[in-house]
Amino acid sequence: QSALTQPPSASGSPGQSVTISCTGTSSDVGGQNSVSWYQQHPGKAPKVMLYEVSRRPSGVPDRFSGSKSGNTASLTVSGLQPEDEADYYCCSYAVSHTYFVFGTGTKITVL
Amino acid sequence: QLQLQESGPGLVKPSETLSLTCTVSGGSISSSSYYWTWIRQPPGKGLEWIGSIYYSGSTWYKPSLKSRVTISVDTSRNQYSLKLSSLTAADTAVYYCARRGGDPSFDYWGQGTLVTVSS
Numbered sequence: 232q233s234a235l236t237q238p239p240s241a242s243g244s245p246g247q248s249v250t251i252s253c254t255g256t257s258s259d260v261g262g263q264n265s266v267s268w269y270q271q272h273p274g275k276a277p278k279v280m281l282y283e284v285s286r287r288p289s290g291v292p293d294r295f296s297g298s299k300s301g302n303t304a305s306l307t308v309s310g311l312q313p314e315d316e317a318d319y320y321c322c323s324y325a326v327s328h329t330y331f332v333f334g335t336g337t338k339i340t341v342l
Numbered sequence: 343q344l345q346l347q348e349s350g351p352g353l354v355k356p357s358e359t360l361s362l363t364c365t366v367s368g369g370s371i372s373s374s375s376y377y378w379t380w381i382r383q384p385p386g387k388g389l390e391w392i393g394s395i396y397y398s399g400s401t402w403y404k405p406s407l408k409s410r411v412t413i414s415v416d417t418s419r420n421q422y423s424l425k426l427s428s429l430t431a432a433d434t435a436v437y438y439c440a441r442r443g444g445d446p447s448f449d450y451w452g453q454g455t456l457v458t459v460s461s
Contacts, residue, residue, distance in 0.1 A: 329405075
């Protein structure tokens with residue numbers, strides 16, 4: 232149950248789009264559609280931004296979108312805003328339904 | 343509005359056992375379809391799922407921590423607890439309690455509590 236692989240950092244100017252990846256295996260990301268994404272600002276608890284790959288909880292802007300292909304899930308933030316600068320973590324439920332695994336985390340910087 | 347609040351000591355000695363409690367307010371811990379979870383984050387590092395419990399007492403643990411972890415629930419107090427034994431410095435982290443829904447994702451989180459393992 233190794234951590235899912237994310238790039239350490241990504242960046243974009245206000246108004247631009249940024250996409251970050253989350254790579255796992257067929258035992259987690261690739262095995263089902265139970266991938267969620269979390270935003271974490273410094274010193275704060277994480278906040279769920281997407282669940283079931285691409286579903287947005289109430290109150291999350293539609294600038295946040297998700298997709299999955301094979302063992303890799305992706306989060307896209309369109310129309311970047313200064314408040315989007317944060318750490319982002321993906322998370323997958325295991326196919327066995329016995330554990331969860333988080334990604335290594337990606338810091339999005341708004342230039 | 344559902345709220346979760348962690349409580350417990352902020353400093354624990356190596357080889358001892360960490361004990362934390364999460365108090366749930368604004369909703370019942372006995373609600374079906376929800377699983378009550380512990381997640382931790384070492385300083386400057388990523389998130390790590392520790393384990394989850396259903397109100398009935400069924401538990402799921404991270405395999406690599408399973409031998410040291412016990413999660414229990416007290417429905418009468420609307421609380422659940424974490425015990426982690428044989429502590430080392432590597433267990434120093436912010437410990438979060440969170441609610442897992444049926445989707446499954448973690449939709450409500452406590453503010454987190456820093457636990458330092460040091461003599």
